[in-house]
Amino acid sequence: MKVHETLPIVPIARGEGAWLVDFEGNRYLDAVSSWWVNLFGHSDVRIKDAIRAQLDDLPHAMLAGFTHRPVVELSERLHALTGLGHAFYGSDGASATEIALKMSFHYWRNRGYADKRSFVSLAGGYHGETMGALAVTDVAIFRDVYAPLLASNVCMPSPIDGVDAAAAALDAHLAQHHATTAALIVEPLVQGAAGMRMYDPRYLALAREITARHGVHLVVDEIMTGFGRTGSMFAWEQSGAPRPDLMCLSKGITGGHLPLSCVLASDDVYGAFYDDDVTRGFLHSHSYTGNPLACAAAVAVLDIFRDDDVIARNRARAAEWASALRTVAAHERVRDFRQCGMIFAWEVASDRPDFARWCFAQALAGGVLLRPIGNTVYVMPPYIVTGEEMTHVAACVKDVLDRA
Ligand SMILES: Cc1ncc(COP(=O)(O)O)c(C=O)c1O
Numbered sequence: 001m002k003v004h005e006t007l008p009i010v011p012i013a014r015g016e017g018a019w020l021v022d023f024e025g026n027r028y029l030d031a032v033s034s035w036w037v038n039l040f041g042h043s044d045v046r047i048k049d050a051i052r053a054q055l056d057d058l059p060h061a062m063l064a065g066f067t068h069r070p071v072v073e074l075s076e077r078l079h080a081l082t083g084l085g086h087a088f089y090g091s092d093g094a095s096a097t098e099i100a101l102k103m104s105f106h107y108w109r110n111r112g113y114a115d116k117r118s119f120v121s122l123a124g125g126y127h128g129e130t131m132g133a134l135a136v137t138d139v140a141i142f143r144d145v146y147a148p149l150l151a152s153n154v155c156m157p158s159p160i161d162g163v164d165a166a167a168a169a170l171d172a173h174l175a176q177h178h179a180t181t182a183a184l185i186v187e188p189l190v191q192g193a194a195g196m197r198m199y200d201p202r203y204l205a206l207a208r209e210i211t212a213r214h215g216v217h218l219v220v221d222e223i224m225t226g227f228g229r230t231g232s233m234f235a236w237e238q239s240g241a242p243r244p245d246l247m248c249l250s251k252g253i254t255g256g257h258l259p260l261s262c263v264l265a266s267d268d269v270y271g272a273f274y275d276d277d278v279t280r281g282f283l284h285s286h287s288y289t290g291n292p293l294a295c296a297a298a299v300a301v302l303d304i305f306r307d308d309d310v311i312a313r314n315r316a317r318a319a320e321w322a323s324a325l326r327t328v329a330a331h332e333r334v335r336d337f338r339q340c341g342m343i344f345a346w347e348v349a350s351d352r353p354d355f356a357r358w359c360f361a362q363a364l365a366g367g368v369l370l371r372p373i374g375n376t377v378y379v380m381p382p383y384i385v386t387g388e389e390m391t392h393v394a395a396c397v398k399d400v401l402d403r404a
Pocket of ligand 1: 094223250
């Protein structure tokens with residue numbers, strides 16, 4: 001909070017497409033999709049209409065013992081897209097991680113393997129900041145203070161530093177510890193919070209094979225990568241591998257209009273809880289689980305993907321964005337310029353100790369919302385951003401880099 005003595009908080013009055021507008025009429029192009037949630041711009045008409053219509057019918061009803069149209073439709077459509085036929089709803093990404101970890105542990109307990117209670121995650125992984133999620137997160141700034149409170153899990157090498165070495169390390173660890181390991185959790189293709197670190201999909205196929213061979217669940221955290229961010233509807237598709245056991249979704253699921261998360265599970269996972277004994281059921285409850293307004297927004301998002309053929313259109317848009325960002329890629333201060341679908345990132349050679357904050361403030365003054373992670377700058381805007389708007393981003397970034 002003290003930072004804001006010199007860097008005032010920006011009160012936002014409204015959102016217009018890819019732009020946020022403050023009370024003085026200043027406009028900021030949201031090049032980070034407001035923490036990666038916004039897919040089709042702020043205040044999308046189709047999503048808003050779906051929420052309004054749902055508001056007239058049913059704003060909320062508890063999901064225990066009841067159901068409603070939007071949650072059924074959303075679950076069926078997510079099943080059709082992923083092949084995972086059982087959905088459990090939460091409200092934020094972190095709650096999805098908690099659900100997936102608890103579900104994996106409880107699955108093994110129900111199947112007679114109560115010792116399987118450890119989780120394996122990857123160096124640089126990020127899965128949220130509640131206690132269970134933080135225990136599988138490896139980003140020091142969020143984790144270190146709370147480390148004494150966290151369950152001890154195992155952090156394995158990331159494929160960023162070599163796919164085969166990371167897979168071999170995983171295989172060796174699980175060969176020895178499969179009897180005490182419930183699941184491996186990974187961010188597919190891009191480790192976001194660690195600095196948009198991108199890796200080869202081959203690792204995912206190897207991880208699927210290795211976890212299956214050792215009887216360990218694979219949890220794929222698509223919270224950031226899902227809904228088209230990496231170029232396919234879900235990053236997992238690019239692995240060509242059989243389905244994961246559990247998949248976590250959030251962020252883009254409602255296009256950034258309402259909070260919602262979802263954990264999709266395989267028939268096998270679901271089957272382990274189907275029992276007369278209530279203690280063998282998955283007793284995890286959130287008051288707003290499956291909220292009808294949020295589910296209606298999510299159904300509207302899936303309609304937009306279908307009606308506008310978003311994934312195909314994004315291919316052209318990504319090429320347009322890449323071309324607009326060529327001046328950035330070629331800048332003398334830029335290292336390791338990289339792209340994965342609709343995500344662009346690069347390192348900036350700058351000795352400024354406060355580079356991230358400085359860059360944020362400079363870009364904002366130039367009408368662009370950026371949120372660097374250390375010296376990593378990335379752009380990941382709503383898909384509706386035009387080539388012209390991306391040229392505006394590139395010009396602003398170049399101007400900031402010239403002074404970095
Ligand atoms: C991969 C991943 N998992 C989980 C989360 C946590 O989501 P939330 O901030 O909604 O709790 C995030 C958030 O950035 C994320 O990127």
